[in-house]
Amino acid sequence: MSTSMQIAQQLPFLRRYARALTGSQHTGDRYAAATLEAILDDRSLLNDDLSPKLGLFRAFHTVWQSTGAPVGSEPVEGIEARAQSMLADLTTNTREALLLRALEEFSFEEIAQIIQISVDEAQELVAIAYREMSRSVRGRIQIIEDEPLIALDIKSIVTEMGHEVTGIARTRAEAIALGKREKADLILADIHLADDSSGVDAVVDLLRDSPDTPVIFITAYPERLLTGEKPEPAFLIPKPFDEEQVRSAVSQAMFFASTQTLHA
Secondary structure, rough: HHHHHHHHHHHHHHHHHHHHHOOOOHHHHHHHHHHHHHHHHHHOOOOOOOHHHHHHHHHHHHHHHHHOOOOOOOOOOOHHHHHHHHOOOOOOOOHHHHHHHOOOOOOOOEEEEOOOOOHHHHHHHHHHHHHHHHHOOEEEEEEEEOOHHHHHHHHHHHOOOOOOEEEEEHHHHHHHHHHHHOOOOOEEEEOOOOOEEEEEHHHHHHHHHHHOEEEEEEOOOHHHHHHOOOOOOEEEEOOOOOOHHHHHHHHHHHHHHHOOOOEE
């Protein structure tokens, strides 16, 4: 397989990472595109000693760091403006290391290669990130999941993080009714629901009334939601997932969606 084809296969995962890192579909996609442009301009950015995925993520970080790792260069207001302000207080590279570890499942050795630090530094950055994110905002979470054990597992994780669960919905109709009855600060949704209805459709319906509510989708096929068409999620949890991935995604989403309705 050619290098370009291998890079193309990894692009959905880079876009997922970039979106979670910036908290914005637009800004994340812009950085992913800038990475590809930089590679086309300078092929040496792809280290031949690394796998295509590692090389792509390392090239992204070269671009990311060269711009000062901002969330976005355009003037913003509201939620994203507050997120940018909060990001300025975080330790350098902590969120990057956490997302690479929890979301993309890179080893500490691979994280060290991507960010170009030592393995010990990579481990410490992830530990710092968890400490800093644990002090982030807390809020109310709606769970849309038709598998009882998975739903209870997610509820247990987010409750231990200090969040309140408004309820668990198993179908699109239940999700809409719950959303109207109990306002949530975050929606955590599966794709395929109990009555063969769509979690994506349920979320679209809920967002008509609360368009700024952040959403985390759970799916075994994350690349199917990263097609370049709208709506697309900024936050994805792959199935099967572990506690670290849920904690990371929820912390990231809550961090970027912090408003006066959330409890600091």
